[in-house]
Amino acid sequence: MRLLLVGGTxxxxxxxxxxxxxxxxDAMFHTPSADLELxxxxxxxxxxxxxxxxxxxxxxxxxxxxxxELVGFDVSCIDAGLARETxxxxxxxxxxxxxxxxxxxxxxxxxxxxxxxxxxGRSLSDDELLIGETIPGGxxxxxxxxxxxxxxxxxxxxxxxxxxxxKREVVEEGLSSSGLDPGDAVDAPVExxxxxxxxxxxxxxxxxxxxxxxxxxxxxxxxxxxxxAAALARHAGVDAPLTLATTSFVADDxxxxxxxxxxxxxxxxxxxxPGFDGRPHPAMAAYAAGxxxxxxxxxxxxxxxxxxxxxxxxxxxxLVTVYDRVTERxxxx
Numbered sequence: 628m629r630l631l632l633v634g635g636t637x638x639x640x641x642x643x644x645x646x647x648x649x650x651x652x653d654a655m656f657h658t659p660s661a662d663l664e665l666x667x668x669x670x671x672x673x674x675x676x677x678x679x680x681x682x683x684x685x686x687x688x689x690x691x692x693x694x695x696e697l698v699g700f701d702v703s704c705i706d707a708g709l710a711r712e713t714x715x716x717x718x719x720x721x722x723x724x725x726x727x728x729x730x731x732x733x734x735x736x737x738x739x740x741x742x743x744x745x746x747x748g749r750s751l752s753d754d755e756l757l758i759g760e761t762i763p764g765g766x767x768x769x770x771x772x773x774x775x776x777x778x779x780x781x782x783x784x785x786x787x788x789x790x791x792x793x794k795r796e797v798v799e800e801g802l803s804s805s806g807l808d809p810g811d812a813v814d815a816p817v818e819x820x821x822x823x824x825x826x827x828x829x830x831x832x833x834x835x836x837x838x839x840x841x842x843x844x845x846x847x848x849x850x851x852x853x854x855x856a857a858a859l860a861r862h863a864g865v866d867a868p869l870t871l872a873t874t875s876f877v878a879d880d881x882x883x884x885x886x887x888x889x890x891x892x893x894x895x896x897x898x899x900x901p902g903f904d905g906r907p908h909p910a911m912a913a914y915a916a917g918x919x920x921x922x923x924x925x926x927x928x929x930x931x932x933x934x935x936x937x938x939x940x941x942x943x944x945x946l947v948t949v950y951d952r953v954t955e956r957x958x959x960x
Contacts, residue, residue, distance in 0.1 A: 628931060629701040630691075630757045630848070630924050631834060632666060634659035634717075635708035636724035637733065637825035640764030642797055644790055654678065655763045660713035662688040662761040662923050663704045666695065670953050672714035677953045680785070684913035687925040688761070689953060690901070693945040694928035697937050700757075705834075707740065708826035718747065725825040728768050728801040734829055737821035741833040748837020755844040757872075757931070758834055759924025760852055762827040769855035771798040771823035777810030778858050779891050781884035782851040787917035789882040798823070816859035828852070832859035839865045846870040847894075848927020850877040850920060854888050861892055868895060872930040875900035876920035899929035902939045910950050911943065 640646050640655050654676070661674030665688040671677055678686035695702070706717040708724045722740050726733040734740070748756075766782040773780040780798070784790065802808070805822035812819035820829040831847075835856065838845050847853035850873045857869055871894040877885050878898040889896040903911035913919065932942055 628755045628757050629703060629753050630759060630927065631703050631705060632663060632759045632761065632924055633705045633707050633827050633830045634663050634761045635825065635827040635830070636710040637762060637764045637768050638724060638727040639767050639797065639825070641727065642793070644793055645767055645797065646763045646785055656710040658686065658763050659761040660709050660711045662686055663713045663715035663717065665689065665692050665953065666702055666923065667704065667715040669696070669949065673712055680918055682913065682918065683909065684918040685910050685950060685954065686923060687919050687921060688923040689910065689949045690925045690946055691923045691928040693942055693949045694932045696949070697941060697945055698931050698935050700931055705830060707830035720744065720830060722826050728771050728823055729797060729804055731804045732822060734821050734824050734826050737824065737829045738817050740826055740829040741817050744830045744833030745837040748834040749840045751838065751841060751843060753843055755846065756838055757846045757848050757924060757927040758831055758853070759848040759927055760827050760831060761923050762825060765825055765827060765852045767794045767797055768823065768825040768828060769852045770794055771801050772819050772828055772855050773858060774798055774802060774809045775807050775812040775819040775823050776816065776858050776862055777813050779884065779888050781882065781888055783877050783880050783883035783885070783920055785919050785922070789880065791882055814862050816862040820859065828856050828859060831856035832863065835860035836863050836865055839867050846872050846927055846930070848872050848924035849922065850885060850926070851883050851888065854885065854892060854894065857892050857894055870895045870897060872897045872899070873926035874898070874921055874929065876914060876917060880917065880920060897930055899926060899933060901929055901942055906943065908947060910946065
């Protein structure tokens with residue numbers, strides 16, 4: 628199985644308190660570019676440091692990279708509006724970062740972006756694909772898209788305490804500025820992304836539609852953001868089986884409601900517990916406390932480890948190795 632990792636940016640991440648995907652606001656805009664480098668090379672290159680939350684929790688990319696070092700899966704990175712340059716080789720879609728969801732058209736080129744990734748997905752010859760994402764602020768745009776589609780608008784968070792009230796306020800402002808009521812974009816997924824989404828959602832939805840047309844089995848490695856992308860694909864006419872592979876951290880987040888959302892969208896839900904609870908390691912303790920519950924294909928990578936009979940104890944051991952290697956240059960909160 629090959630992982631397609633889609634990285635991009637939404638200026639919605641500028642809203643104070645809405646994301647923990649970076650130690651500072653400026654660092655947050657380096658996060659997707661750094662995540663691609665971490666997954667490709669095992670460390671950052673052009674990015675100034677490993678993405679780390681204000682409390683010190685590292686990006687989920689360290690978990691996905693740990694699994695990659697054990698399993699050896701292929702990775703293709705897709706640039707869907709990176710705000711900062713990356714040293715990782717990418718499929719460049721020629722798109723810009725998404726605007727703040729509170730603007731009336733945050734992804735003006737959503738139709739072209741969707742079509743380019745649909746064509747790319749249809750051109751692939753893989754039997755099975757794993758798709759992941761990295762975009763700070765993406766759970767808020769996912770909530771907005773789910774609202775526009777008339778779906779259950781429950782999402783998780785990179786923060787231990789999900790700032791749902793803030794997200795709902797931002798989403799309602801976005802819907803209002805775009806002239807949308809909940810459900811107005813039923814069966815119009817590209818319009819939903821154009822008016823209240825982000826470029827990563829457009830790209831992932833296009834990949835799903837294209838891969839489906841090519842007869843490729845698709846697993847989405849992530850949480851509620853990938854569920855929102857699946858909702859877009861469903862509204863675009865995809866009725867093939869889709870799997871959502873996520874972590875126990877998302878599944879245990881009652882505010883995310885991932886089981887109900889997956890059921891609504893007819894997604895086969897696969898949850899993996901990496902056994903981080905009670906471990907004294909700082910990264911494992913932070914994940915177990917509810918920070919960085921998903922992202923960068925972590926749930927999908929853990930599923931791959933399970934499929935290849937790689938024990939979670941080996942994943943934890945390799946995580947420590949990767950963490951020690953990459954945090955030598957990590958910023959301190």
